Amino acid sequence: MCVWALNRALKGPDRGLTEMLPSAGVYYFPWEINSSVPEGEALRTFGRLCCYDLARSEAVLIAQHSSAQYQVCVDTKFVEPFQAQLGSRYMVLGEAEHREGEGPVVKARILTCVEGMNVPLLEQAIQEQRKYFSERQEKKLGKSTS
Secondary structure (H helix, E strand, O other), rough: HHHHHHHHHHHHOOHHHHOOOOOOOEEHHHHHOOOOOOOOEEEEEEEEEEEEEEOOOOEEEEEEOEEEEEEEEEEEEOOOOOOOOOOOOEEEEEEEEEEEOOOOEEEEEEEEOOOOOOHHHHHHHHHHHHHHHHHHHHHHHHHOOO
8 A cells, every 4th residue: 555545544635745744844934944843843943053063963054144044953863974065055944942041942954955045036026925925915815814
């Protein structure tokens, strides 16, 4: 029996294989990642790799916004070994984890070097995606109250 058929048999006819897959992750700018990000939420973010500690399975991404510099701590246990290129731009997909005495940490599922990526264009695309999702949500709410 294939995985799809087995999943359908176990969960019923109106639930499919997609429920077994993790969320695609909401884009967060590095300066938005703080304690308000829900524990376990799938997220995507980016930054330059400034340090990597293989022994502790930790990396730090940095990003500049206005005149401030922001750090995103990344747990790399699930993506090791990888060729860390310090100073290169990385994109990470993972889950938010809150650790006592520290800021939030992203437990990486995917950590990809994206050196050469057009960051202003990515930021613009994220803003457009948010705008689209917001408008779509407003339309759904408008239909449900009618």
